[in-house]
Amino acid sequence: MADNRNRDPATGGTTDRRRWQALAIGLVAAFMTLLDVSIVNVAIPSIESALHASPSALQWVLSGYALTFGLVLVPSGRIGDARGRRTVFVVGLALFTLASAAAGLAQSPSWLIIARLIQGAAAGVVNPQVVGLIQQLFQGPERSRPFGILGAVIGISTAVGPLLGGLLIALEGTREGWRWVFYVNVPVGIVAIAFAWRVLPGRPERRPGRPSLDPVGVLLLALGVVLVLLPLVQERQWATPLKWLLIPAGIAVLAGFAAWERRHARHAEPIFDLALFRLRSYTLGGVIALLYFAGFTAIFFIYTLYVQNGLRYSALLAGISITPFALGSAVAAAIGGRIVNRFGRPLVAAGLALVALGLGAVVVTLHFVPGRGAPLALAAPLLVAGIGSGLVITPNQTLTLSEVPVPQAGSAAGMLQTGQRIGAAAGIAGVGAAFFSTLAATGNGWSRAFRDALLIAIGFIVIALVAAIADILVGRHNRHHHLPG
Structure with a gap:
């Protein structure tokens, strides 16, 4: 019997069951790699103590991952488009797994930094393949469901990172528990690699000529x-x-x-077709993603500092306190992915408005409850913001990539994620600067520093909302202009 396992799905060679299995493997890898953006935050005090790391070294442990992640997204997406996504995915995931093991074994700050740089680059190799696979395996409106699940994974991985990190440190102890933040990737990665080679589609049909890299x-x-x-x-x-x-x-x-x-x-x-920027959906969607990630990612950075360093919460309690956001984001992302084709960009605008409203409520709440009881008081506002976030990330990604041709899906996704990484870095720099500036001016005013910095994060999100509204208005104008009569 012929083995159809690796036939290109574009030719009908992949069964429905097989493509959902392939998606599941991709989602596991996406969760692992995106989790490592935030999970390390709560482990920084333990790493500092265990390895006697300087502030500069600790900064590289955090930011080096993001730097190399953003560096390779577009090239790796292009290679996956041209030479087949399965091989690129498996190589990237294997490198990520090895780098995670090396990070867990680190005996010095330099060792850990090098492992994190390699880990970030490997994550940048893996992630465009996941989005490219969705574009390849699913057609038209049916992409909304897998993109919805991917959005839930993105929201959960980013928000649950501090919780999982705190839990691992609580179980293994503050001295060596940080190593398990990295070790946890190893068994998952090994299993995912084994299944990926079996279920992911192989090399696409050759087009005339050899694709240039x-x-x-x-x-x-x-x-x-x-x-x-x-x-x-x-x-x-x-x-x-x-x-x-x-x-x-x-x-x-x-x-x-x-x-x-x-x-x-x-x-x-x-390596990247600039003609994609002629697509309004892709260009404005990329702008919205960049701006949203500038505010979205920065929130977790300053919130972790506020709760752990300011309120003296343990790593586990710090992670638990952000759970309402994670839950709201996960549920709303799954729903948003299913309904985005019905509502379009207005759904993204509604999500952005909810995020801004929820974070605004956080600012007001902190004014009245500034002490150790703040995380409990913030549960409801963070839930609202999380629901809004779930309605932003998934629907925006679906709409942004909706008109991208499948042969360019990997590089298009890579450029979109590069913008997200740049936005995240810019947001952490700007919001972090406001946070530490206020903290230095007030001496020990952690709540005020968090409030002031949060206003900057809200500013990024409001600008993203303006971009979404502009897209809606332009779309309506174009439809009205092309009406007969």
């Missing part, structure tokens, strides 16, 4: 992303204001990347 474009994009991200992730460690000159330098390099891609596209496939 555009090494010049890869180098220009990588350099531009590094120049933009470095001053953001090192905002507190590099005191000199000259660091901000790297951002305009990075933008100039990215402009050179765009010029090269236009030229390269005349005779070969570029």
Whole structure:
């Protein structure tokens, strides 16, 4: 009997059961890699004590992951598009698993930093393949359900990271418990690799000619992303204001990347097709994602500091206190994925409005309950914000990628996620600067510092809401303009 296991799903060679199995493996990998963005936050005090790490080293443990994550997203997405996603996915997941084991075994800050840099790069290899697989395995409106599940995974992994990290440290002890924050990836990764090779679709049908991987474009994009991200992730460690000159330098390099891609596209496939930016859904969706992640990710950064360092909560209690957001986000993301095709971008706008409303309620609540009882009082506002978040991430991703051709799905997803990583770094830098500035000015005013910083995060989300409303208005104008008569 012929083995249809690895036939391209675009030709009908993948059964419905097989594609859902492939999606499940992809979601497990996405959860692992995105969890490691936030799970390490609660382990920082333990790492500092165990490895005698300096503040600069600790910053690299946190930000190095995000830096290399963002660096490889587009190139790895392009390789998956051109050469087959299964091999790229498995290689990335294997590297991530090995790097996690190395991080858990770290005996010095330098060892841990190198492991985290490799871990982040491996995560950047894996994630575009997951979105590319959804585009490849599911067609048209049926993509809304898998994207809804992926959105729930994104929301849960980001929000539940502190809870899981705190639980592991509580079980294994503050001295060595931080190692299990990394070790937990190893058995899951091994099992996922074994199943991935069996159920993920293999190499796509060959198109005429050999796809170009555009090494010049890869180098220009990588350099531009590094120049933009470095001053953001090192905002507190590099005191000199000259660091901000790297951002305009990075933008100039990215402009050179765009010029090269236009030229390269005349005779070969570029690493990223700039024509995708002509799609309003992709361009405005990318802007919304960048702005939202600037506010969304920064919230967890300052909230963890506020609860652990300011209110002296344990790592476990700090994680538990953010659970309402995680639950609300998970449930709403699953629902949002199912209804996004019915409501479109207005659903994203409604989600953004709910997030802003919930976070605004957090600011008001902290004014009246500033002490150790604050996390309990914040449960309801965080639940509202979490519900809103679930209605933003999944529907926005579905709409943003809805018009992207399948052969470009990986690179398009990579560019979208690169914007998210840049937004997250910018948000943490800006919101963190406001947090630490207020803290320094007030001496020990943790609640006020958190409130002031939260206002900056809300600002990012409100700007994202304006972009969503602009998309809605332009869409309505275009539909009205093209009506007959």
